[in-house]
Amino acid sequence: xxxxxxxxxxxxxxxxxxxxxxxxxxxxxxxxxxxxxxxxxxxxxxxxxxxxxxxxxxxxxxxxxxxxxxxxxxxxxxxxxxxxxxxxxxxxxxxxxxxxxxxxxxxxxxxxxxxxxxxxxxxxxxxxxxxxxxxxxxxxxxxxxxxxxxxxxxxxxxxxxxxxxxxxxxxxxxxxxxxxxxxxxxxxxxxxxxxxxxxxxxxxxxxxxxxxxxxxxxxxxxxxxxxxxxxxxxxxxxxxxxxxxxxxxxxxxxxxxxxxxxxxxxxxxxxxxxxxxxxxxxxxxxxxxxxxxxxxxxxxxxxxxxxxxxxxxxxxxxxxxxxxxxxxxxxxxxxxxxxxxxxxxxxxxxxxxxxxxxxxxxxxxxxxx
Numbered sequence: 001x002x003x004x005x006x007x008x009x010x011x012x013x014x015x016x017x018x019x020x021x022x023x024x025x026x027x028x029x030x031x032x033x034x035x036x037x038x039x040x041x042x043x044x045x046x047x048x049x050x051x052x053x054x055x056x057x058x059x060x061x062x063x064x065x066x067x068x069x070x071x072x073x074x075x076x077x078x079x080x081x082x083x084x085x086x087x088x089x090x091x092x093x094x095x096x097x098x099x100x101x102x103x104x105x106x107x108x109x110x111x112x113x114x115x116x117x118x119x120x121x122x123x124x125x126x127x128x129x130x131x132x133x134x135x136x137x138x139x140x141x142x143x144x145x146x147x148x149x150x151x152x153x154x155x156x157x158x159x160x161x162x163x164x165x166x167x168x169x170x171x172x173x174x175x176x177x178x179x180x181x182x183x184x185x186x187x188x189x190x191x192x193x194x195x196x197x198x199x200x201x202x203x204x205x206x207x208x209x210x211x212x213x214x215x216x217x218x219x220x221x222x223x224x225x226x227x228x229x230x231x232x233x234x235x236x237x238x239x240x241x242x243x244x245x246x247x248x249x250x251x252x253x254x255x256x257x258x259x260x261x262x263x264x265x266x267x268x269x270x271x272x273x274x275x276x277x278x279x280x281x282x283x284x285x286x287x288x289x290x291x292x293x294x295x296x297x298x299x300x301x302x303x304x305x306x307x308x309x310x311x312x313x314x315x316x317x318x319x320x321x322x323x324x325x326x327x328x329x330x331x332x333x334x335x336x337x338x339x340x341x342x343x344x345x346x347x348x349x350x351x352x353x354x355x356x357x358x359x360x361x362x363x364x365x366x367x368x369x
Contacts, residue, residue, distance in 0.1 A: 001036060001037060001038055001057055001076050001078060001079055002055035002056070002057075002076070002078040003055075003143070004035060004036050004038075004138075004143075005036055005051045005052070005055045005056070005057055005078075006055045007138050008036070008051065008131075008134060008135065008138045009051075009053055009055075011133075011134035011135075011137045011138050012105065012131060012134045013134075014103075014129075015053060016053075016101075016103040016104055016105040016129055016131070017052075017053070017098075017100075017101035017102060017103050017104060018050050018051065018052055018053075018097075018098055018101050018104050018105070019050070019051040019104070019105040019106075019107075019131050020048065020049070020050055020051075020094070020098075020104055020105070020106055020119065021033040021036065021048065021049045021050075021051070021107055021110075022047075022048045022049075022106075022111060022115045022119070023044055023045055023046060023047050023048070024045070024046070024112045024114070024115055025045045025046070026043060026045060028110075028112050029043075029044065029045070030107055030110040030111065031110070031304075031305040031306050031309075032107055032110065032135050032139065033047065033049045034233055034305060035138075035139055035305060036049055036051055036057055037049050037057060037059050037069075037072065037073075037079065038072060038145075039065075039068055039069060039071075039072035040068075040072070040232050040233065041068055041191075042064075042065040042068040042069070043064070043065065044061055044065050044069075045062075046061075046062060046087070046090070047059065047060060047061040047062070047065070048060040048061075048090060048094060050094070050097055050098065055078055056078050056079075056080070057078060057079045057080070058080050058082060058097055059073070059079060059080065059081050059082065060082045060084050060090050060093055060094070061081065061082070061083065061084070062083065062084065062085050063083055063085055066081075066083050069081045069083075091118070091122055094119070094122060094123075095122055095123065098123060098126070101123075101126055102125075102126065102127060103126065103127045103128075103129060104119075104123070104126050104127070104128055104129070105128075105129045105130065105131035105134075106119065106128060106129075106130060106131065107130075107131055107132055107135055108130040108131075108132050109132040109135075109310075110132075135310075136310040136311060139302075139304060139305070139309060139310060140302050140309070140310065140311050140322070140325055141322050141323070141324035141325055142304060142324050142325070142326050142348065143324070146234060146304065146326070147324070147326065147348055147357075149231055149232045149233070149234035150234050150235075150236065150303065150304070150326050150346065150348070150357050151357050152189070152231040152232070152234075153190070153194070153228070153229045153230060153231040153234050153235055153236035153357075154236040154238070154346050154356075154357035154358040154359070155188075155359070156185055156188045156189055156190045156229040156231060156236065157185070157227060157228055157229050157236040157237075157238040157346075157358055157360070158238065158358050158359045158360040159184075159188045159360075160181050160184045160185050160188065160227065160229075160360075161225075161238055161240045161358075161360030161361075162360050162361065163184060164177075164181065164225055164240065164242065165242060165365060165367045167180050167181075168217060168223070168242070168244055168367050169217070170216075170217055170218060170219060170244075170245075170369055171216050171217065172216065172217045173212075173213075173214050173215060173216050173217070174199040174200065174201055174204070174212035174213055174214070174215050174217075175199075175212050175213060175214060177199045177212070177217075177225070178197040178198075178199045178212045178227075181197055181199070181225065181227055182197055182227075185227070185229045188229070189231065190229035190230055190231060191230050191231065191232075192229075192230045193227065193228065193229065193230065194228035194229060194230050194235035194236060194237060194306075194307045195227075195228060195235075195237070195307045196211065197212070197225075197226070197227040198210055198211070198212065198224065198225065198226035198227065198239075199212040199223070199224070199225050200212065200223070200224040200225075200340070201215050201216075201217050201218075201221045201222075201223055202215070202218070202220075202221040202222060202339055203336075203337050203338060203339055204224075204339075205222050205223065205224040205241070205334070205339040205340035205341070206334040206335055206336045206337065206338065206339060206340040207334070207340075208226075208296065208297055208332060208334065208340070208342065210224075217244055218244075218245070219244060219245030219246055219369035220244070220245050220246045220248065220369075221243075221244045221245070221339075222241065222242070222243050222244075222248060222251050222339035222340070222341070223241065223242040223243070223244055224239065224241050224339075224340055224341070224342055225239065225240050225241070225242075226238075226239040226342065226344065227239075228307055233305055234304060234305060235303055235304065235305070235306060235307045235309075236303070236346055236357065236358060237303055237307050237328050237330075237344060237346060238344055238345065238346065238358045238360065239330060239332075239342045239343060239344035240343065240344075240360055240361075240362070241255060241258075241340070241341040241342060241343065242365050242366075242367055243255075243364070243365070243366045243367065244366075244367050244369055245366075245367075245368070245369030246369070247366055248339070250335075250338070251335075251338070251339055251341065252364055252366075253290075254291060254333045254335070254340075254341045255341045255343075255364040256364060257285065257286060257289045257291065257333060258286075258331050258332060258333055258341045258342065258343050259343060259362060259363065259364070260285050261281075261282040261283075261285040261286050261295070261331040262282065262329055262330075262331050262343050262345070262362070264281040264282055264284065264285045265278045265279070265281045265282040265299055265300075265329050265331060266329055266347070266354060267281065268281040269321060269329070269347065269349060269353055269354045270321065270349070270352065270353050270354075271320070271321055271322055271323045271349060271351065272320050272321065273320060273321050274317065274318050274319070274320055274321075275313035275317040275318070275319050275320070275321055276313060276314065276315055276316055276317045276318065278299060278300065278313060278321070278329065279298055279299040279300070279313055279314050279315050279317065280315055282295065282299045282329075282331040283295055283299070283315065283331075285331075286331065286333060289333075291333045291335070294333045294334055294335065295331055295332060295333060296332075296334055297314075297332070298312050298313055298314030298315075298317075299313065299314070299329060299330060299331050300312065300313055300327050300328040300329050300330055301313070301327065301328055302325065302326065302327055303326050303327065303328055303346055304326060309326075313327075321349050322349060323349055323350060323351055324348065324349065325348070325349040326346065326347070326348045326349075326357065327346070327347060327348075327349070328344055328345065328346055328347075329344070329345055329347060330342055330343065330344030330345070331343065343362050344358075345357070345358045345362070346358045
């Protein structure tokens with residue numbers, strides 16, 4: 001945990017006397033709290049982490065998570081756990097721990113407005129600065145422990161991706177398939193889903209962020225499944241597209257084009273390449289096809305403690321890829337009124353290119369009705 005605190009401070013300029021990360025109630029939990037305090041379970045509502053320039057970390061939490069917190073800190077001498085069960089106790093201890101600080105950083109992008117006001121009222125003489133950009137730069141590259149957890153989450157998603165064809169049957173609803181996929185992720189070891197599972201039949205596949213409903217699967221339907229697992233707080237994000245029953249020649253060609261677009265994007269991945277080049281490589285393939293302009297979103301985003309981990313890339317993204325970045329590569333083609341195809345994988349950027357974190361088959365597949 002000390003290494004992560006020190007990594008954060010390397011990105012802070014000017015350096016504050018402390019960085020404060022504060023959780024409200026679920027879902028308003030600052031994931032950087034869990035990045036710095038690497039605790040595998042527990043909700044930690046109302047908890048506070050104070051990170052110091054020397055790498056030390058004070059964690060203020062309630063008795064509901066006391067055991068988890070003490071277990072996580074047991075073998076780390078740089079973490080101090082304080083159990084506080086009332087808001088006024090937390091405020092008094094924050095004031096005590098930050099009593100000599102003149103400049104303190106907050107994660108403005110994740111902090112609730114109410115908590116921000118409370119801190120500023122508690123310590124009126126402090127200069128408050130925003131650490132959000134430094135936090136994003138810190139978390140966008142992953143250490144070995146994070147990559148291992150991302151790989152496990154990706155393996156869980158991939159296992160379910162391989163099983164989806166065996167689940168499909170006429171009359172199955174989108175919601176039923178989504179529920180079965182989430183159940184199977186848990187059976188494979190997930191602690192939950194990393195976002196609301198997307199299952200889209202037929203024309204619904206033309207909407208990238210569609211919410212599944214009661215539509216029933218029919219012969220001739222295309223299928224888009226976008227889903228992910230959580231393993232030890234880390235997320236996966238995988239999309240696979242199928243066809244059920246009688247072949248749709250256009251959507252088969254669309255699928256083949258999306259495969260080629262993803263392959264082109266992956267070929268562009270290596271450290272130092274501006275992220276936009278990965279997007280543009282996919283877009284060039286699609287724009288040279290009969291479906292020019294039907295890629296309607298950026299080709300990927302960072303993934304980590306949350307499925308959209310603070311950074312995405314599109315045709316204008318100048319940020320260079322870095323070794324240790326974990327990102328998605330997800331081109332798609334969407335035909336309103338007809339259907340869509342998206343193929344999405346998680347990768348980690350390596351010294352010479354990339355490694356897959358997700359491995360389910362990507363090729364066009366017709367599932368017999």
